[in-house]
Amino acid sequence: MDFDDTPEQARLRAEVRAFLSENADALAHGDGAYLEEPGTERLEHLRDTQAMLYDAGMIGLTWPVEYGGGGGSNAQQAVVNEELHRARVAGPVGHVGLGMCGPTVLHHGSEDQKQRYIRRLLRADDIWCQLFSEPGSGSDLAALRTKAVLQDDGWHVQGQKVWTTLAQHSRYGILLARTDPDAPKHKGLTMFVIDMHSPGVMVRPLKQMNGHESFNEVFLDDVVIPDSERLGAVNDGWRVALTTLMNERMAVGGGGGEIGVRSDALLAHAAERLPQLPEQNRVLATEALGRVLTESLAARYTGYRLQTALEKGVEPGPEGSAGKLSAVRVAHATADLGVRLLGDDAVFARSREGDWRWATSQASTPGIALAGGTDEILRNIIGERVLGLPSDRAAARPSPTAQNR
């Protein structure tokens, strides 16, 4: 990637910067020390922010024009993202739709589905969720048991999903269900778009150790989905799911961006806190700061390299897994150092606004190491597909092996 703006990119950057400054009061912002979850009181503000950015052409910039996108390039989107990041605009509330569900509908949906769903998803008029994981199937996703049976009025769905991010705020979701129980486990699955307001859908939020309720249990009791809401062919859901998962890893780590906690916020925090630490701790903390900032830069430039490759038409592969691994590692190290810089005050972090945010982020980063494929699963992928090591499945194991979702 060439780091100097072309004249066209410089013009775009100036326009975006002017827009973000003129509309600063209306847009939702984050402080960079904090992995934000949309609590209900902030939800509408975040939705309005996403809609404003969409209307200004900053969201969905690379998506096809015929479905409401901007038809632009990854390089243009990168310029916009940098400016959103610089202005500390809050991340899009519809991130599951933008990162996972939308690309899946675009790739596998019918013309009618794309026309009905994509524009509203980009604007956060509808929030989306991803209903894949179940109590007995996470890494081994293809072992899932929620079943869908075709009857005269559509597919009747019975089962339970878990860890479904944003389900409590969602209008639609993409749902992976078993449609042929007799086929090998990867072959008997089908993907659907589910209306989360359908009779028989019950959503129960789960409380996490960071105090948030960002994901949910979802119970599906004889929910009827019309056949027209199928995504892809019957029993071809595994192929559709791979599109979602590849996009998920790209969304988390592929762009070289930072996940919630930001290195510039850490730097500002360090400038304030380092002078207050005892000499020996200060030396150690400064070294740790250097390491975190270096890793953060490395993750960003690796992301840029991937974006450049995608721009040239290369299909995303295991790079998404590597990008997610390093983005999560950096987020964890950033949040962790943010807390360590508090020194003894970390004990009281819950009672002070700024400090509390670092503590909350520290409690949130283990979760992002699991979502979209755990670190171990991603390392399996890199081991097999990049380093050419023997398959995880070939290893002798006492229990059924994970399929590396």
Ligand SMILES: Cc1cc2nc3c(=O)[nH]c(=O)nc-3n(C[C@H](O)[C@H](O)[C@H](O)COP(=O)(O)OP(=O)(O)OC[C@H]3O[C@@H](n4cnc5c(N)ncnc54)[C@H](O)[C@@H]3O)c2cc1C
């Ligand atoms: C913040 C968050 C948001 C999420 N959002 C969603 C969502 O919106 N929709 C959704 O469907 N799911 C979501 N998930 C679920 C997520 O995809 C699963 O947690 C993840 O796939 C791991 O599955 P599991 O929790 O069942 O753990 P398991 O698969 O039971 O794994 C347990 C442990 O065993 C290890 N392990 C498993 N198999 C192997 C193997 N073959 N080799 C080496 N180690 C292995 C894992 O790495 C892990 O450490 C979310 C999770 C989190 C934490």
